[in-house]
Amino acid sequence: MIDLTYLTEMEQEMILSVLKRDANLKKSEEQRVKNLQKQVHDKSKLKYLTGEWFYETKSRRHRDRIHGSDIIRASISGKKPVTILELSQMWSERPSFVNSENQDVYVPPELSGLLEETPEKSKHYYREDGDNLPKESQDMLKRVLPSSSKQRQNPFNSTQLSSATLDETEGQLTNGGIDPTKTPDRGHEEDLSLIRVEKKQMTSRPLSRSMEDILSPPKREDNKTDQEGAIIKTVNDVSAVPPSSSLSVPEQMKMISKSVSSLQYEKDGRDSDSTSVNSLIFGWKKRTGSSLTNLSVSSGMASMSSVSSSVASIYSGLERDVDVKGTIQFAINYVQKLGEFQIFVVHCRDLAVAEPKKNRSDPYVKCYLLPDKAKMGKRKTSVKKKTLNPTYNEILRFKVTMETLKTQNLNVSVWHNDNFGRNSFLGKVDLDLSEWDFSNTQMNDYTLKERVRLHKTVVQSTKTETGEVQIWVKDCKNLPAVRDMVIDPFVKCTVLPETSRKSRQKTRVVKKTVNPMFNHTMVYGGFLPDDLRDACVEVTVWDHDRTTNHFLGGLRLGLGTGKCYESVTDWMDSTAEEAGLWERMMQSHNEWVEDILPLRMLIMGKGLSK
Amino acid sequence: MSDGDYDYLIKFLALGDSGVGKTSFLYQYTDGNFNSKFITTVGIDFREKRVVYKSNGPDGATGRGQRIHVQLWDTAGQERFRSLTTAFFRDAMGFLLLFDLTNEQSFLNVRNWMSQLQMHAYCENPDIVLCGNKSDLQEQRAVSEDEARQLAEKYGIPYFETSAANGQFVSQAVDVLLDLIMKRMERCVDKSWIPDGTVRSNGHSGHSDITETKSSEKGKCAC
Numbered sequence: 001m002i003d004l005t006y007l008t009e010m011e012q013e014m015i016l017s018v019l020k021r022d023a024n025l026k027k028s029e030e031q032r033v034k035n036l037q038k039q040v041h042d043k044s045k046l047k048y049l050t051g052e053w054f055y056e057t058k059s060r061r062h063r064d065r066i067h068g069s070d071i072i073r074a075s076i077s078g079k080k081p082v083t084i085l086e087l088s089q090m091w092s093e094r095p096s097f098v099n100s101e102n103q104d105v106y107v108p109p110e111l112s113g114l115l116e117e118t119p120e121k122s123k124h125y126y127r128e129d130g131d132n133l134p135k136e137s138q139d140m141l142k143r144v145l146p147s148s149s150k151q152r153q154n155p156f157n158s159t160q161l162s163s164a165t166l167d168e169t170e171g172q173l174t175n176g177g178i179d180p181t182k183t184p185d186r187g188h189e190e191d192l193s194l195i196r197v198e199k200k201q202m203t204s205r206p207l208s209r210s211m212e213d214i215l216s217p218p219k220r221e222d223n224k225t226d227q228e229g230a231i232i233k234t235v236n237d238v239s240a241v242p243p244s245s246s247l248s249v250p251e252q253m254k255m256i257s258k259s260v261s262s263l264q265y266e267k268d269g270r271d272s273d274s275t276s277v278n279s280l281i282f283g284w285k286k287r288t289g290s291s292l293t294n295l296s297v298s299s300g301m302a303s304m305s306s307v308s309s310s311v312a313s314i315y316s317g318l319e320r321d322v323d324v325k326g327t328i329q330f331a332i333n334y335v336q337k338l339g340e341f342q343i344f345v346v347h348c349r350d351l352a353v354a355e356p357k358k359n360r361s362d363p364y365v366k367c368y369l370l371p372d373k374a375k376m377g378k379r380k381t382s383v384k385k386k387t388l389n390p391t392y393n394e395i396l397r398f399k400v401t402m403e404t405l406k407t408q409n410l411n412v413s414v415w416h417n418d419n420f421g422r423n424s425f426l427g428k429v430d431l432d433l434s435e436w437d438f439s440n441t442q443m444n445d446y447t448l449k450e451r452v453r454l455h456k457t458v459v460q461s462t463k464t465e466t467g468e469v470q471i472w473v474k475d476c477k478n479l480p481a482v483r484d485m486v487i488d489p490f491v492k493c494t495v496l497p498e499t500s501r502k503s504r505q506k507t508r509v510v511k512k513t514v515n516p517m518f519n520h521t522m523v524y525g526g527f528l529p530d531d532l533r534d535a536c537v538e539v540t541v542w543d544h545d546r547t548t549n550h551f552l553g554g555l556r557l558g559l560g561t562g563k564c565y566e567s568v569t570d571w572m573d574s575t576a577e578e579a580g581l582w583e584r585m586m587q588s589h590n591e592w593v594e595d596i597l598p599l600r601m602l603i604m605g606k607g608l609s610k
Numbered sequence: 611m612s613d614g615d616y617d618y619l620i621k622f623l624a625l626g627d628s629g630v631g632k633t634s635f636l637y638q639y640t641d642g643n644f645n646s647k648f649i650t651t652v653g654i655d656f657r658e659k660r661v662v663y664k665s666n667g668p669d670g671a672t673g674r675g676q677r678i679h680v681q682l683w684d685t686a687g688q689e690r691f692r693s694l695t696t697a698f699f700r701d702a703m704g705f706l707l708l709f710d711l712t713n714e715q716s717f718l719n720v721r722n723w724m725s726q727l728q729m730h731a732y733c734e735n736p737d738i739v740l741c742g743n744k745s746d747l748q749e750q751r752a753v754s755e756d757e758a759r760q761l762a763e764k765y766g767i768p769y770f771e772t773s774a775a776n777g778q779f780v781s782q783a784v785d786v787l788l789d790l791i792m793k794r795m796e797r798c799v800d801k802s803w804i805p806d807g808t809v810r811s812n813g814h815s816g817h818s819d820i821t822e823t824k825s826s827e828k829g830k831c832a833c
Binding site for chain 1 (some may be wrong): 617618654693701798
């Protein structure tokens with residue numbers, strides 16, 4: 001069986017319907033063959049007509065008589081394969097070579113290269129009494145399953161392995177059989193890379209699954225192209241509200257916010273690179289009848305900018321917080337001939353534990369080129385399960401010119417892969433490529449660094465009548481340098497649901513720094529204590545760039561209930577930390593409560609514009 | 611369509627990078643149509659066609675046309691579906707390996723696809739036809755005919771510059787593949803004592819005459 005869990009339900013259905021058509025064809029073929037066997041007596045002629053010539057040759061190589069379609073069908077339906085012993089007993093009745101649909105699937109050794117690589121995993125595909133396996137397939141298993149201690153040569157330094165660089169990871173297939181003169185050991189490595197490629201696919205979680213939840217699946221017709229067209233349409237439609245949509249604005253908003261929040265959860269979806277969320281801006285629903293309309297504020301305004309998907313998923317703030325530790329080893333290289341920038345990720349050492357209850361991390365490494373002028377998105381390694389010292393030996397590639405590359409910053413981050421998509425940040429390294437010596441293709445060790453933080457404080461003073469919320473924005477650390485390594489940050493603040501200009505305040509712009517200090521206090525009055533439950537202070541950090549401002553990140557301080565005065569909203573989405581701070585403030589009147597909080601990407605309302 | 615009323619069932623499989631035109635190629639072959647919209651194949655699909663094959667081989671007897679039911683497997687080029695599509699390689703008797711003439715990387719990857727085939731197909735040297743697709747996009751050509759022919763020669767396989775858009779050489783490419791299979795079949799059966807691999811298929815024999823019958827003309831089958 002092959003691990004096909006990465007397929008969405010829709011895709012599985014489509015594939016199963018294709019297999020069904022194939023099964024029908026096989027059925028009528030089987031009938032035809034049976035008739036032929038009765039009518040035609042010339043043995044060799046029979047072999048032509050029935051296709052036996054093909055299956056005979058095939059069986060010399062693929063010991064079983066199982067069709068690929070049967071393997072896939074079994075993999076999707078989750079039927080367990082049987083041992084050879086059982087199979088041989090079943091096969092005592094002569095089965096049809098045409099149609100093996102009704103037989104349990106035995107995975108031949110040749111295909112075990114397509115299974116997951118870890119020995120623990122392989123137990124799921126073969127029965128526990130794996131001793132029943134014939135010696136050859138046991139040997140094959142050992143040959144095919146890698147040992148983690150195997151050290152890989154640096155592909156950038158070895159010319160003889162230069163073909164290997166073309167074989168690994170993202171876009172490439174392995175070069176298994178081209179050069180028969182290579183040593184058997186080399187062949188082993190090829191198997192490894194084949195497995196690695198397959199494994200990466202298996203652990204990915206497709207983006208489109210979340211889309212299905214929201215939008216009803218297209219009608220299942222026999223015409224495949226319609227189905228696929230529908231799917232592509234749904235993916236694209238979610239990102240931008242179609243003007244001709246028959247849904248009302250609030251419904252649309254709910255749909256989009258739901259899809260975006262599930263986007264943030266499904267961050268591990270490998271396909272999310274190709275589906276771009278072009279705009280996170282959508283219509284803002286104005287609240288009426290709120291007692292917050294009498295806030296005393298003053299501010300100026302700056303324009304909104306949309307957040308591209310590549311930046312959006314860097315630090316989404318939905319992850320649980322972990323103290324960063326450890327190192328990462330990687331090498332970088334530019335291959336002129338292919339116009340390709342390559343990052344050879346070797347390993348990480350001494351990573352933090354992301355899940356304390358289970359005392360484990362399942363780390364993977366993610367790379368970005370920032371500010372991603374070429375809109376290439378992220379590249380990721382496979383996930384290594386349950387280890388704080390993962391070894392990858394994988395190459396991540398970007399197709400980019402040297403010219404562009406020299407204007408970029410390489411952002412390499414390590415994450416813990418959580419089953420529910422709440423991946424934990426484990427550390428990062430940034431390399432300024434404008435200052436990088438590209439002849440340095442050595443595997444270097446880097447200490448993993450912390451990520452963006454915003455330091456701020458909040459206070460509230462209330463009397464029995466209305467009180468004030470005071471926000472003292474102290475400083476920021478490690479802001480993402482989205483614009484050519486230079487940013488001029490400032491902080492904007494507003495209290496939701498109040499969206500009028502009166503509500504907005506901002507600090508001054510601090511030039512050319514990723515660690516600006518503001519020490520700016522903002523005050524909002526007119527709050528009744530109960531109002532605090534339904535209000536949310538939205539603090540956002542921006543990069544002031546001449547005529548436009550670039551969004552760097554933000555937070556929302558509120559209770560995070562998802563509701564404002566009984567209506568479901570999207571901006572009451574405070575994280576646990578943000579809500580914690582707000583609650584503390586609510587409980588301790590007339591006192592400052594302080595915290596350092598990570599900035600995250602926010603869904604911005606259209607109301608916040610010039 | 612599959613009414614069993616044919617003489618041979620032949621299975622082909624189209625493979626190559628995502629976006630080179632495999633689905634369009636097969637659609638052009640079976641239906642004579644072209645749709646420029648790009649809809650990526652989900653994993654796997656297939657189309658069918660009924661053709662008549664005439665040859666002067668031992669089975670051809672007096673040149674009577676053989677009715678062939680061709681099942682054309684269409685695989686997804688996307689890496690995401692790789693484990694799935696690779697499982698189907700073993701089921702095909704012949705392969706149409708496509709690359710995009712306007713995309714150099716897809717041509718560079720031909721080498722990798724070839725090794726995948728050699729690993730997973732029903733035998734070590736299956737019948738393959740190499741197709742440089744999108745020949746109609748002259749201005750955007752990124753692969754020269756020379757270098758493509760050289761590569762095909764190196765592997766000893768036929769090469770066609772095809773266009774799924776205008777149909778150029780599409781049916782010829784499939785016909786040649788069909789011819790290779792039919793010839794191999796005869797060899798397989800008659801000379802089965804010769805070890806596999808020593809008798810290589812090497813291109814168009816020029817003897818066969820393949821004509822198509824549209825299934826609707828047959829009247830009997832209901833596709």
